[in-house]
Amino acid sequence: MYAVESQGLTKSYFTTQKQPGFGGAVKALLKPDKKEVQAVKGIDLKIEPGEVIGFLGPNGAGKTTTLKMLSGILHPTGGWCKVLGYTPTERKPELLRQLSLVMGNKQQLWWDLPAWDSFVVFRELYEVPEAEFKKRVEYLIEALDLKDKVHTQVRRLSLGERMKCELVAALLYRPQIVFLDEPTLGLDVISQQRIREFLREAHAQDNCTILLTSHYMQDVQELCKRTIVIDKGTVVYDGTLEALSRKFSDSRTIVLTFSREVERADAEGFGEIEAFEGTSVRIQVEKDRTPQVMAGLLQKLPVHDVSVEEVSVEEVIRRLFAENAK
Ligand SMILES: Nc1ncnc2c1ncn2[C@@H]1O[C@H](COP(=O)(O)OP(=O)(O)OP(=O)(O)O)[C@@H](O)[C@H]1O
Ligand SMILES: [Mg+2]
Structure with missing residues (x-):
């Protein structure tokens, strides 16, 4: 069984257009002018368990939309996808317990609480046994050098520290499938490097399947054997970065x-x-x-x-x- 599989996976967004001014507002209310945006246009994926894949593409290519469909947050408007054999939008606990989505530009931790409190909530939610939780969190905190930070309100942490805490929360229940949407976004080179090393180590330990988007090529170069490049909602390349480079060498x-x-x-x-x-x-x-x-x-x-x-x-x-x- 594939860890992630999709066929013809498609997502269109429908947005209403509004002309400027009051007249435009009235018209938009009475007779909305609907516009279709085809964000993802028929993506086929076959990802084996344990693969680490770089998911690349320019702004607006459809990467986040694809990850949201694979995580069950968005319903596809066409095609289908399966993660660990489950249909993500059914949101079966058996799948949710195995899946994690981290978004660099959106946070899941409670802003007003110390990260530690959120970790405890995650422990309850994912039913991680106490002893295992302790071992795991200690390891994660150590690996990401967060010892002094986890008892501070998340809102007072720096961007990099917050991202590291997000990663602790996302990995503390040892998910088999990890979707990372720009996990190094806006971080300095040292923090980026730290997170890359951490992800490499986490993967070596758990052999989880990782699908990672990033605009920093180094993330992909260092972490991912296989790269899937999408542009305007379709896959334009699937293979290693080396093979792609050779094409232009x-x-x-x-x-x-x-x-x-x-x-x-x-x-x-x-x-x-x-x-x-x-x-x-x-x-x-x-x-x-x-x-x-x-x-x-x-x-x-x-x-x-x-x-x-x-x-x-x-x-x-x-x-x-x-x-x-x-
Ligand atoms: N909620 C929404 N409503 C309407 N259109 C949307 C919505 N979300 C995304 N889109 C559009 O869908 C397309 C794909 O967006 P998506 O966020 O998936 O791209 P992306 O590859 O993640 O880009 P980036 O690298 O900038 O994060 C874009 O044209 C975007 O404007
Ligand atoms: Mg995106």
């Missing part, structure tokens, strides 16, 4: 800084200009032509510094979207 980016400002026109004709700023430029060239192009650039332009980069994962994803937009 026939090119290199030459990065130049100049000792004085140059005209963009002077940097043209060598390859595809990724970025130009007057005193610096990034030019993409075919791998085999790199030495020649470099020689030409050095001869023509007042180069101060130079480096050659492989195509970054960010760039790979950008190109994938650009290809998809055609």
Whole structure:
């Protein structure tokens, strides 16, 4: 049995449009102008137990909507999905006890209570035996370095501390399925790293299935073997990041800084200009032509510094979207 499976999973939102002014308000009330937004358009997923999957896509691609359907918060308007063999919207306790959803931009802990109190509520809710709870929470608190923080009102914690507390709550009942929607959103690099390490460890311990969305490529690079990329509600790539990079590895980016400002026109004709700023430029060239192009650039332009980069994962994803937009 798959941990997560879906076929033709679809979600349309219907929103009412309102024209400006009082007349518009009356009209919207009497004869609403309904507009359909197709957020998710037929997604097929097959995820094995224990997989850690990076779920990528630009803003508005439908990632959060998909995770909400998989968690049973939203009803699909088409297709179906199963998590551990259950239909999530039926909200069977057998499934809910095994499932966790963490959203970086929305919190589940009680704002006015210390996180600890919320953990205790979660213990009751998920019927975690007292001894096990103690061991587990102690481990989680230690791993996330939260010892001094869990007895402070959540509202007084920093964003990073709050996120860590959210993760403790989400994992304290050892769910088999963990959906993480931008868990590192807005966190500094140290906290991001800490959370990544923690997730890697938690996965190694429990072998839970993790589906994670993030706009930080490093999260996905470090944690996920498999990546599913969606754009405009459909899957545009499913595989490893390496395989995706290989698709584009026939090119290199030459990065130049100049000792004085140059005209963009002077940097043209060598390859595809990724970025130009007057005193610096990034030019993409075919791998085999790199030495020649470099020689030409050095001869023509007042180069101060130079480096050659492989195509970054960010760039790979950008190109994938650009290809998809055609
Ligand atoms: N409650 C809603 N009502 C109407 N439209 C919605 C609603 N929620 C989301 N949408 C629309 O559905 C589309 C997909 O949104 P979703 O939040 O799933 O994207 P996302 O991939 O999570 O994006 P982001 O990376 O910005 O979080 C967007 O066009 C969004 O405007
Ligand atoms: Mg989202």
